[in-house]
Amino acid sequence: MELNKYVIGVDYGTDSVRAIIVDAANGKELASSVHYYQRWQKALFCDAPKNVFRQHPLDYLEGIEITIKDAIQKAGGKAVADNIRGISVDTTGSTPIAVDKTGKPLSLTPEFENNPNAMFILWKDHTAIKEAAEINDHATKFDINYLKYVGGIYSSEWFWAKLLHIIRVDEQVRKATYSWVEHCDWIPFVLTGGKDASQIKRSRCAAGHKALWAEEFGGLPPDEFFSTLDPLLAGFASRLFRDTYTSDVSAGSISAEWAAKLGLPADVKIGVGAFDAHMGAVGGQIEPYFLSKVMGTSTCDILVAPNAEMKDKLVAGICGQVDGSVIPGMAGLEAGQSAFGDTYAWFKNIVSWPLNNLLSSSKVIDEDTIEALKNEIFEEIIPELSRQAALLPIEETNELAIDWFNGRRTPDADQSLKGAVIGLNLGTDAPRFFRAIAEATCFGAKSIVERMIDEGVPVKGLIGIGGVAKKSAFIMQMMADIIGMPIKIHQHVHTCALGAAMFASVVAELHPNVEAAMEAMGGGFDVVYEPNAELSDVYAKRYKQYKGLGDFITFQTRQIEQSLSA
Numbered sequence: 001m002e003l004n005k006y007v008i009g010v011d012y013g014t015d016s017v018r019a020i021i022v023d024a025a026n027g028k029e030l031a032s033s034v035h036y037y038q039r040w041q042k043a044l045f046c047d048a049p050k051n052v053f054r055q056h057p058l059d060y061l062e063g064i065e066i067t068i069k070d071a072i073q074k075a076g077g078k079a080v081a082d083n084i085r086g087i088s089v090d091t092t093g094s095t096p097i098a099v100d101k102t103g104k105p106l107s108l109t110p111e112f113e114n115n116p117n118a119m120f121i122l123w124k125d126h127t128a129i130k131e132a133a134e135i136n137d138h139a140t141k142f143d144i145n146y147l148k149y150v151g152g153i154y155s156s157e158w159f160w161a162k163l164l165h166i167i168r169v170d171e172q173v174r175k176a177t178y179s180w181v182e183h184c185d186w187i188p189f190v191l192t193g194g195k196d197a198s199q200i201k202r203s204r205c206a207a208g209h210k211a212l213w214a215e216e217f218g219g220l221p222p223d224e225f226f227s228t229l230d231p232l233l234a235g236f237a238s239r240l241f242r243d244t245y246t247s248d249v250s251a252g253s254i255s256a257e258w259a260a261k262l263g264l265p266a267d268v269k270i271g272v273g274a275f276d277a278h279m280g281a282v283g284g285q286i287e288p289y290f291l292s293k294v295m296g297t298s299t300c301d302i303l304v305a306p307n308a309e310m311k312d313k314l315v316a317g318i319c320g321q322v323d324g325s326v327i328p329g330m331a332g333l334e335a336g337q338s339a340f341g342d343t344y345a346w347f348k349n350i351v352s353w354p355l356n357n358l359l360s361s362s363k364v365i366d367e368d369t370i371e372a373l374k375n376e377i378f379e380e381i382i383p384e385l386s387r388q389a390a391l392l393p394i395e396e397t398n399e400l401a402i403d404w405f406n407g408r409r410t411p412d413a414d415q416s417l418k419g420a421v422i423g424l425n426l427g428t429d430a431p432r433f434f435r436a437i438a439e440a441t442c443f444g445a446k447s448i449v450e451r452m453i454d455e456g457v458p459v460k461g462l463i464g465i466g467g468v469a470k471k472s473a474f475i476m477q478m479m480a481d482i483i484g485m486p487i488k489i490h491q492h493v494h495t496c497a498l499g500a501a502m503f504a505s506v507v508a509e510l511h512p513n514v515e516a517a518m519e520a521m522g523g524g525f526d527v528v529y530e531p532n533a534e535l536s537d538v539y540a541k542r543y544k545q546y547k548g549l550g551d552f553i554t555f556q557t558r559q560i561e562q563s564l565s566a
């Protein structure tokens with residue numbers, strides 16, 4: 001391999017985007033830069049109680065420009081920029097948007113610039129619950145099971161449910177929509193100067209896990225599948241795409257406009273995009289049958305298995321299994337939890353209520369001191385709760401929680417479910433409550449491992465990446481104890497971006513394939529949490545209680561739904 005050739009990995013998370021510049025020879029990071037989405041930070045275009053989470057494309061465009069330029073400057077400026085060979089991008093998903101014939105998002109046109117329906121529908125937007133239920137019902141009417149590769153259940157977090165919802169609720173947007181595009185497909189299209197929506201190179205990862213694409217179906221399900229669901233969908237399937245590409249393939253060279261904007265050479269290769277957890281699994285050096293868990297706001301869990309060994313095996317209730325969605329030539333299996341760190345963030349908000357609402361009217365401290373005090377305390381809430389919770393005895397009668405605060409993604413997607421905490425008494429304080437919800441998130445993680453194993457896919461070990469994996473020894477130890485398996489934490493802070501950089505190195509032909517890039521650029525693991533055998537009994541009992549409570553919550557939810565629809 002040529003020496004001193006650099007690649008850029010860009011990772012679009014839920015709240016922020018980061019770019020890293022990496023030496024393709026050894027994965028050494030030269031610089032990184034993080035940018036928080038400006039409009040998103042102000043919660044513009046969102047309505048959390050109604051599950052509306054929309055992101056403006058300008059947040060993404062500003063973010064990539066700011067972070068890449070900043071990273072280049074930190075890395076040494078032009079000398080480094082001149083040796084950059086490739087850029088690959090991962091994003092959240094399914095996070096699609098309506099575009100016109102030229103591939104321009106409608107919200108980048110004056111008519112729709114403030115219309116949330118013309119923006120990216122973020123993965124955690126659950127406004128399409130009804131449409132997902134309709135898709136699930138409709139799929140049973142066909143001889144071919146179009147849901148077989150997405151775990152048998154279509155989710156409101158995904159591509160078609162979101163498209164159907166938007167074109168139903170917004171006639172103006174419907175009339176102007178030519179195509180429907182995932183965030184991870186739109187960014188490479190922009191960077192390569194695309195001007196025709198029909199030429200967008202669609203990611204195998206996004207299409208297979210969220211849009212019902214499968215080689216076996218000859219692409220997407222036929223137009224008839226969708227037009228008989230709702231005539232408003234007529235024509236989309238045949239117009240959208242047939243072919244998909246794995247992320248070791250180039251989407252093209254950087255456009256002259258973006259090369260000039262970022263100060264990069266004209267021949268920089270842009271890779272086909274993929275979802276964050278999928279590239280993150282590669283960044284975290286995934287091996288067959290290891291479950292790579294990106295643990296942040298949510299979790300996204302990825303397992304790879306050789307196609308020859310998967311054969312016709314289908315895993316029910318996960319978020320899909322797709323040939324080449326992670327590593328070309330292997331099946332990529334996805335599962336996850338819709339709220340993970342978000343559950344802790346929710347509790348932090350609850351306990352911060354007086355700080356947010358009463359402190360500002362204090363007559364004893366001035367405004368600047370209030371701000372400084374708030375910042376100091378906010379930073380310490382989760383770490384201190386974790387320290388206190390770690391000291392509590394683990395008993396069968398402890399408070400017990402269900403982690404479905406943003407619905408249940410896996411096993412068996414059902415976004416209408418909600419969280420719960422039982423067993424409260426007057427002795428329940430903040431650390432005990434926090435411990436219960438933290439434990440529930442770990443039980444949720446165990447139920448994913450259990451589902452894989454029950455369906456005949458062995459899980460040989462766990463790889464932890466993402467913010468919570470890095471920041472919380474408390475949660476990681478609890479998870480190892482509850483699942484009964486060691487968890488190794490990858491050394492890199494920006495593991496998803498590192499995975500994107502690895503893909504960029506393959507696209508730029510600096511490494512022959514993804515496996516070689518992982519080997520050369522990986523860097524290994526820095527901590528391993530071993531399970532504590534003494535706790536296995538009590539946690540087995542608590543897990544049984546968790547499952548029982550989950551069944552009860554599900555039953556109650558159905559009862560309430562029935563009484564509402566009666």
Ligand SMILES: Nc1ncnc2c1ncn2[C@@H]1O[C@H](COP(=O)(O)OP(=O)(O)O)[C@@H](O)[C@H]1O
Binds near residue numbers: 382
């Ligand atoms: N010390 C901590 N312990 C546990 N969770 C934490 C801690 N600090 C932050 N978090 C959680 O980490 C999550 C953010 O994870 P991160 O990986 O940084 O973001 P993203 O999911 O957007 O990529 C938040 O939901 C937050 O509640």
Ligand SMILES: O=C(CO)[C@@H](O)[C@@H](O)COP(=O)(O)O
Binds near residue numbers: 123
């Ligand atoms: O669901 C997926 C990928 O399929 C993720 O994009 C989603 O969980 C978002 O994760 P992050 O909040 O970026 O950690």
